[in-house]
Amino acid sequence: MSKRDYYEVLGLAKNASDEEIKKSYRKLAIKYHPDKNPDDKSAEDKFKEAAEAYEILSNPEKRQRYNQFGHAGVGGASGGGFGGGGMNMDDIFSQFGDIFGGAFGGGFSGGGRSSGRRVTRGTNLRVKVKLTLKDIANGVEKKIKVNKHVSCKTCSGSGAKNGQFDTCKSCNGTGAITRVQQTILGAMQTQTTCGTCSGEGRIVKDKCNTCHGDGIVREEEVISINIPAGVAEGMQLSMQGKGNAAPRGGINGDLLIVIEEEEHPYLKREGNHLIYYLNIGFPDAAIGTSVEIPTVDTKAKIKIEPGTQSGKVLRLKGKGLPDVNSYGRGDLLVEISIYTPTHLSVDEKKILEDLKASKNFEPNPNKKEKGFFDRMKEYFD
Template sequence: MSKRDYYDVLGVSRQADAAEIKSAYRKLAIKFHPDKNPGDKEAEENFKEAAEAYEILSNQEKKARYDQFGHAGNSGGFGGGGGMNMDDIFSQFGDIFGGGHPFESFFGGGSRSSGRRVQKGSNLRIKVKLTLEEIAKGTEKKVKVNKQIVCTTCDGSGAKDKSSFHTCNTCGGSGSVRRVTNTILGQMQTTSTCPTCNGEGVEITAKCTTCKGDGLERGEETITINIPAGVSEGMQLSMTGKGNAAPRGGIPGDLIILVEEVPHESLKRDGINVIYDLYINFADAALGTSVEVPTIDGKAKIKIDAGTQGGKILRLKGKGIPEVNSYHKGDQLIYVNIWTPKAVSSEEREILEKLKGSANFKPQPGKSEKSFFERIKEYFE
C-alpha cells in the first residue's frame, strides 16, 4: 500500500511553516494517542503515521528532499518513519510537549514512564559513486561503514553486570521528578528530567570495562543501500537508524548518502537527457550512411541521411534518464559534427580542388537547412 502524502497526513498546506507543522502534529498526537485509544489498532496506525510525517517535515533537510523527490527521497529504505517504534515516537514529545509524556500532564498520569531521556546517536555521511548506467536503472550498493555500535560486552547497558544497577533514589526509577509550585492561579505541577540519573531511572555502580559506561564501541557494519533510478550529482538520500548508535539504548542516528556521478567515457548527462557527440566525415555526410552509437543500454544503429549538415540533432526517444519517482524518461540527443581533416595527401587535394568548383559544393545557407539555434528551439518546442 502506497504511503499518503505527509502534508495530507498532518492536514497542512505545502507552504506551512514549522510552527503550523508542530501544532498540527500535537493535535493528532493527542487525538490518536494509545493511552487515549486503548486497543484501537486504527488509532495506533494513525498515531504512527502522524509521527512519521512530523519526523520528515520538521527536519529542514528531510523536508527539502521530500518536497523535491517525494517518498523516494526519504522513504522506501531512505528517510524516517518506516523504522520508527513507539520509543522513537515518544522521544519526540520533549520538543512537542515541553518535556515528558502529554497524558501525564493532561490526565494526571499515564501507563508509560515518560521522564526517561532518550538520546539520539549522531548522523553519518558517506559518498556513493554511481555510473551513468547505475543511475539510469537504479542499483543496490553494499557499503562497509565504520561507526559507533552497541557495546558487545554489556549489550549497551554501560554496566559491568546486572548487579551493577540500582534504582535511582531521587526519582524512584521514573527518570523524572515532579515539582508543585504555588502561584496566584493555584498550584501548578511541572515535570523535569531527574538530575541524579539524567533521566535513566537507574544508577550504575560499576561500569563496563570495554565501553567505560557509554554503552558504545567502534565497529563496522555492512549496509545495503537501494538507490532509486534517476538520482543526480549532489543529491542526498537518508537511511533512518543506520548512523551512530546512541548511548544506553537510545535512538540511532541516520546515514546520509551523498550521490557522486562517475563521468561516462562518451555520454554526457543533461538533466534527464543524455548527450552524444557524433563525428562523421564529409563523404558520409554527403552520401549518407549507418553508424553505431553508444547508449546507456548498449549500442544502437542509426541512419545518417544523405546531405546531413553539421549541427543536426538526432533523437533516440526514451534512451535517457528516468525522473525520480516517475515513469517519465528523457531522450538521447545525438549532435552531428562533420569532421574536417587537418592534413590531406596530394591525391586527396587534387580531388578536392576539382570538387570546389562544383555548384553542389557551394554553401547555400538558408535555402533548405535551418540554423543550429532554430533546430534547438524546434526540438524543445
C-alpha cells in the same frame, strides 16, 4: 504499497509554514494517539503515518529533498529502510513527545511510558557513495564498511555489569526534577532533566568491563545499501537506525548516504536526458550512413540521413535515465558535428575544388542555424 504524499497526510499545501505543520501534526497525533484508541490498529497506523510525515516536513533539509525528489529523496520510494519509514512507537515518543505539552496528563505517555525519563539518541553518520551511469540507470546494491559505535554485546548495551541498576535517588526514577515556585501569578511548576542520572532515571550499579558503562563500543560493520534508480549527484538518502548506537540502550542514529556521480567517458547527463556528441565526416553527412553509438548499458545503431547538417540533434526515446519518482524515462540526444580535415593531399584538394564549383555545395547565406542550447531547449522544455 506506495506511500501517501506527506502534505496530503497532514492536510496541508506545499507552501505550509513550520507552525502550520506543527499544529496539523499535533492535531492528528492527539486524535489517533494510542491512549485514546487502545487496540485500534487503524488508529495506530495513522498515528505512525502522521509522525513520519512530520519527521520529514518539520526538518528543513529533509523537506527540501522531499519537495525536489519525492519519497525517494528521503528514502521512502522502495520501502528499503530509507527515511522516515518504519518508525516505531519508541522513536515517535522520544523524538516528538515535547510537541504535546500538557496533553494526556502533562506528558506524552505513550501507554505506560515514564513522561520524564529521557531516551538518548545516537549520532548520524554520513558516507559518500560513487555511482556510474549504469548504476544510476538500473539501481544498485552497494556494500560499504562503516566504523561506528555499536551496542556492547557483553552487557546488551545497558552499560551495567550483570544488568544491575540502582534507581536514581535524586529524581526517584522519573528522570526529571520538578520544582514548584510561588509567583505573583500563583504556583509555577517547571520540570528539568535530572543532572544526577542525565534523565535516565537509573544509575549503573557496576559498570561493564567491556564498554566501561557506556553501553557502546566501536566496531566495523558491513552495511548493504539498496540505491533506487534515477538518483542524482548531491542527492542524500538515509537509512534509519544504521548510524551510531546510542549509550545505554537508546535509539540508533541514521546513516546518511550522499550520492556522487562518476563521469562517463562519452555520455553527458542533463537531468534525466543523456547527450552524446557524434563527429562524422563530410562524405557521411552528404550521402548518409549508419553508425554505432554508446548507451548506458550497451550500444545502439543509428541512421544518418543524406544531407545531415552539423548541429542536428537526433533523439533516441527512452534511452536516457529513469526518473527517481518513476515518472518515465529520459532520452538519449545525439548532436552531430561534421568533421573538417586539416591536412589534405593534392588530389583531395583537387576533388574539393571541383565540388566547390557545383551549386549543390553553395551554403545558404540567409539560413540562420540555431545554437546548441536553443536546440537542446526544445527537448528539455
